[in-house]
Amino acid sequence: MPDFDASTTDRVLSPRLNSQAREDFAQAVRIGLSKRQRELPSMYLYDDLGTALFEAITLLPEYGLTRADERLLRRYARAILEHLPPGVMVAELGSGGGRKTRWLLDALAHREPVVYFPIDISAAALAKCRQELSGLGAVSLVGLETSYLEGLCDVTARRRPGQTLLVLFLGSTVGNFDRPAAEEFLREIRRCLSPGDALLLGTDLEKTVAEMVLAYDDPVGVTAAFNLNLLARINRELEGNFVLGQFRHEVRYHERERRIEMHLRSERTQTVSIRAADLTCTLHAGETMWTEACHKFHLGEIPAMAQRTGFVCQAQWVDGEWAFAENLWVADPAAATMP
Numbered sequence: 001m002p003d004f005d006a007s008t009t010d011r012v013l014s015p016r017l018n019s020q021a022r023e024d025f026a027q028a029v030r031i032g033l034s035k036r037q038r039e040l041p042s043m044y045l046y047d048d049l050g051t052a053l054f055e056a057i058t059l060l061p062e063y064g065l066t067r068a069d070e071r072l073l074r075r076y077a078r079a080i081l082e083h084l085p086p087g088v089m090v091a092e093l094g095s096g097g098g099r100k101t102r103w104l105l106d107a108l109a110h111r112e113p114v115v116y117f118p119i120d121i122s123a124a125a126l127a128k129c130r131q132e133l134s135g136l137g138a139v140s141l142v143g144l145e146t147s148y149l150e151g152l153c154d155v156t157a158r159r160r161p162g163q164t165l166l167v168l169f170l171g172s173t174v175g176n177f178d179r180p181a182a183e184e185f186l187r188e189i190r191r192c193l194s195p196g197d198a199l200l201l202g203t204d205l206e207k208t209v210a211e212m213v214l215a216y217d218d219p220v221g222v223t224a225a226f227n228l229n230l231l232a233r234i235n236r237e238l239e240g241n242f243v244l245g246q247f248r249h250e251v252r253y254h255e256r257e258r259r260i261e262m263h264l265r266s267e268r269t270q271t272v273s274i275r276a277a278d279l280t281c282t283l284h285a286g287e288t289m290w291t292e293a294c295h296k297f298h299l300g301e302i303p304a305m306a307q308r309t310g311f312v313c314q315a316q317w318v319d320g321e322w323a324f325a326e327n328l329w330v331a332d333p334a335a336a337t338m339p
């Protein structure tokens, strides 16, 4: 990460897309497509077009998740902040466009000057975030275009004595990890924090299968375009030759794992090559590539997750219209030396 002067505000730090990033993408695709259930890594859904399509998804009537998240933040921003002492700096993992975060930052800015670090691998998301929050005078925004934990390490290195760090992980993005990986990731976050720091975790709760499937399979086809765009990105950035018209967006609910899965189904037997990944593979008719998982939660399992990962769940707020919870976790001093 390039260094910067933390007193300057309103910037996005964008390391140039380098050959290492392209090689990482190629390797992730190579590994994913070599599995028995073929996979494509979901973090690459968010190029500029993918980011714009995700923004559009958040406006779909069928996708109630973002609106629920935002209602909770708007309604309970002050209640959330009452749990935190003065002198808070805020970091957000996978901030996206930051629209919802405005409510929390605005409430905090009424209390004290705020430095906000949105962390996202998408430059387009960070640019949108900066635009969205530009009206918040008392908030200094320092965007970090990097991965979650790299960004968080960077932020913790910049904290001043006595400051409390509030980490936001909203939108149920934690559900994109499988459950053991989610807990390992939360433990990693905890290792970066000091006792008393906090994590505000947004979690989408289970609802009827029909509601959950429709949320990821809207009739307009925006989510399908978001999913298919990953193939277009591979074609463009890794010299692939996917014919997009020969793949179909498919959404499934996995009962045992309690997760929505997005797949791309091959409509016919076809051979695809991806030059930068040095890969040629034959996809059979009906075979799928799994692109994203969205695990769903029970409200009651979340405090136990906090405890297993070095936190104490201090409070939960649940939306009345769409089952979604905001969970405030505080870094448990007793877990300071967790392995």
Ligand SMILES: C[S@@+](CC[C@H](N)C(=O)[O-])C[C@H]1O[C@@H](n2cnc3c(N)ncnc32)[C@H](O)[C@@H]1O
Pocket: 042, 043, 046, 054, 058, 066, 093, 094, 095, 096, 097, 098, 119, 120, 121, 122, 125, 146, 147, 148, 149, 170, 171, 172, 173
């Ligand atoms: C599901 S969107 C959520 C956006 C926003 N937090 C919300 O709740 O609407 C996930 C965001 O995380 C970013 N992202 C995905 N994987 C990432 C990673 N490994 N490191 C940093 N950002 C990542 C994406 O670019 C995207 O903006």
